Amino acid sequence: MLNRSFIAKVLAISVASWIGVEAISQSEASKSAITILAASEVKWQQLNPLRGDKSPKAATLWGHRTGPGPAGFLLKPVDGFSSPPHIHNVAYRGVVIRGLLHNDDPKAEHMWMPTGSFWTQPAGGIHITAAKGNDILAYVEVEDGFGVLPAKEAFDSKERPVNVDVTNIVWQDATTVAWLHDAGTAKLAFLWGTPAKDSLNGTLLKLPAKFSGKIRSQGQSLRAVVIQGRLKHQSVGGNILPPGSTFASEGKTVHSVSCAGGVECLIYIRAKGMFDVSS
CATH class of the missing domain: 2.60.120.10 (Jelly Rolls)
Structure with a gap:
């Protein structure tokens, strides 16, 4: 069931998504370890x-x-x-x-x-x-x-x-969301919470097949769960993280990822703060 209050929140979040995000260079990213847990483990x-x-x-x-x-x-x-x-x-x-x-x-x-x-x-x-x-x-x-x-x-x-x-999920792209930098590539759906600095929020990130780029965490924490597709993460030497796998980080961190094969990748992200995506 989809109630009016939820629709109102989606509309409010869509407006909020215009809020800009800070640029993070690789050198600015936190050197704290990225944690990985494969579904097989x-x-x-x-x-x-x-x-x-x-x-x-x-x-x-x-x-x-x-x-x-x-x-x-x-x-x-x-x-x-x-x-x-x-x-x-x-x-x-x-x-x-x-x-x-x-x-x-x-x-x-x-x-x-x-x-x-x-x-x-x-x-x-x-x-x-x-x-x-x-x-x-x-x-x-x-x-x-x-x-x-x-x-x-x-x-x-x-x-x-x-x-x-x-x-019925509402997807947005780089033309409407400041968190995405490249038109025609990644798409984002805001699910819950507040997409703002220091605020907890949940999103779905859709990456096209053969995507290669970076997810930059700008907040206190980022936890991601692979929902669909063949996702590769630099921290595991390019090995596939199948659906059900997770990766996470604390502080400002750059995650280099790619979507292998001919199927798009879908990732659920729980973040404390904001993140952005570029190819």
Whole structure:
């Protein structure tokens, strides 16, 4: 479901995206280490141990999924999975990486979201999650320790869920967004937060096939998750980072990346502050 408040935020963010970004030279970039975690190296465990083998698997990419503070993790349900009605103690955001996912009120008709789709689930809201397809995978992000609770403990957080199919995402290019420097190459979609200095925000970055360029982090931190495509990062010697992989940095940092093969690359970026992209 796509409510009016979300549309208003998208429009406000579109205007805000005209805000300029600072230029960063390679010498100005932070020399702090870039962290890389390939999807093949993650450690899987049950998302909800109380459900045993019926629980989807989860793999933490950063932070502590069940501990205090923000965290990001991969969600891996099996084909045909459908949860019982339940709630979570905190709100979360999700991006579909592979397969089809449904997340909504228990009585709602299934709306299957494909790769690149984005959804949010407020804390306390009763819902179900269902999945179908082969090798299903999604990225989930929380701002505090994540827990699964029975529907009888539901409460109203005053927030409402949002489901955005990838076909409904609003993409902008260098003609409308100062964060992109080269027309006809990268595209950006603002998903949540405030795209400004020292502010937390989430975006989707789309790079065309055979793109080669730089993502310059200008803020306090940048965390990226590969959603689609064959992305290469200079820090791993040009090796492919498949969907579900992540790279991150603190402070001003330059990430040299390329999109290999004939398929465009899609990257989810959580940033504290701004970043820009050039080829």
